Amino acid sequence: MVGDELNTHPATPLIRIENLTLGYDRHPAVHHLSGDIAAGALVAVIGPNGAGKSTLLKGLAGELRPIGGRILMPGVHPRALAYLPQRGEIDHGFPVSVFDVVAMGLWREVGAFGGLSRAQRQRVHDALAAVGMAGFEARLIGSLSGGQLQRARFARLILQDAPLILLDEPFAAIDTRTVDDLIALILGWHREGRTVLTVVHDLEQVRRHFPTCLLLSREPVAFGPTAQVLTTELLARARHLSEAFNDDAPECQLEGAPATAPPLPGAAQPQAHPEAHGHAAHRH
Numbered sequence: 001m002v003g004d005e006l007n008t009h010p011a012t013p014l015i016r017i018e019n020l021t022l023g024y025d026r027h028p029a030v031h032h033l034s035g036d037i038a039a040g041a042l043v044a045v046i047g048p049n050g051a052g053k054s055t056l057l058k059g060l061a062g063e064l065r066p067i068g069g070r071i072l073m074p075g076v077h078p079r080a081l082a083y084l085p086q087r088g089e090i091d092h093g094f095p096v097s098v099f100d101v102v103a104m105g106l107w108r109e110v111g112a113f114g115g116l117s118r119a120q121r122q123r124v125h126d127a128l129a130a131v132g133m134a135g136f137e138a139r140l141i142g143s144l145s146g147g148q149l150q151r152a153r154f155a156r157l158i159l160q161d162a163p164l165i166l167l168d169e170p171f172a173a174i175d176t177r178t179v180d181d182l183i184a185l186i187l188g189w190h191r192e193g194r195t196v197l198t199v200v201h202d203l204e205q206v207r208r209h210f211p212t213c214l215l216l217s218r219e220p221v222a223f224g225p226t227a228q229v230l231t232t233e234l235l236a237r238a239r240h241l242s243e244a245f246n247d248d249a250p251e252c253q254l255e256g257a258p259a260t261a262p263p264l265p266g267a268a269q270p271q272a273h274p275e276a277h278g279h280a281a282h283r284h
């Protein structure tokens with residue numbers, strides 16, 4: 001049922017976010033974020049450009065240390081997390097084969113210099129077949145189209161076999177057929193009980209496929225069942241908050257007005273933390 005993934009008070013959330021501020025050079029990019037994400041949730045992270053979606057994923061992936069607050073993942077070993085950053089981390093000019101790039105998904109079990117067993121090589125072939133890329137093994141990664149490259153990156157995710165998967169705009173600039181195939185893979189991971197957070201821009205895709213939604217605009221605007229988050233009012237609110245945010249504001253001061261995420265019935269809320277911030281510091 002829609003919203004099941006986010007229990008109001010899940011006994012053991014996979015991810016607990018407490019009063020989180022993430023940013024760069026002590027300037028907050030996203031703040032006031034609190035909430036629980038239950039194991040097995042399929043969450044679309046949405047919001048205007050610059051809302052802090054990628055920043056949140058970097059924080060969850062451990063690539064960005066919180067400026068304030070914390071992220072707790074009691075049940076997640078860092079190795080049990082797979083993260084697909086927005087921009088390719090692969091140098092397209094580097095003469096490396098599709099097989100080798102996909103096989104990197106096994107590095108945790110193989111080690112940096114270990115050779116692959118016959119069974120592991122077969123798993124690489126199987127992962128490529130699962131993304132419709134059988135036969136591409138020997139191709140240089142730089143020769144792939146955008147859609148083929150994204151399929152290869154998903155094949156690598158398959159091999160990582162992680163219970164928690166973070167995807168930053170996996171459908172950006174990808175052809176429709178590939179998007180459909182990648183969504184099918186994501187839905188398969190969801191059925192297998194994995195927890196998936198995906199930054200998505202296309203709200204129609206979110207409506208159709210993602211039961212749960214986190215609407216961000218430098219702070220949480222809403223978090224809950226998708227139908228309750230994708231409302232005209234909340235989307236307009238997100239736009240307004242985004243336009244009003246001051247990028248040059250310093251780190252939050254613990255004073256002033258409370259955070260403002262409106263309550264959604266039946267879902268875990270991104271709550272204002274108890275010590276309210278001076279929001280004025282972040283707005284024009």
Ligand SMILES: Nc1ncnc2c1ncn2[C@@H]1O[C@H](COP(=O)(O)OP(=O)(O)OP(=O)(O)O)[C@@H](O)[C@H]1O
Binds near residue numbers: 048051
């Ligand atoms: N490496 C960085 N150094 C400094 N500021 C950054 C860095 N990365 C992002 N920012 C800033 O942090 C804010 C949030 O950016 P972020 O990329 O998280 O937003 P987003 O919601 O993912 O945006 P988009 O949808 O456009 O990709 C923006 O003001 C951005 O300019």
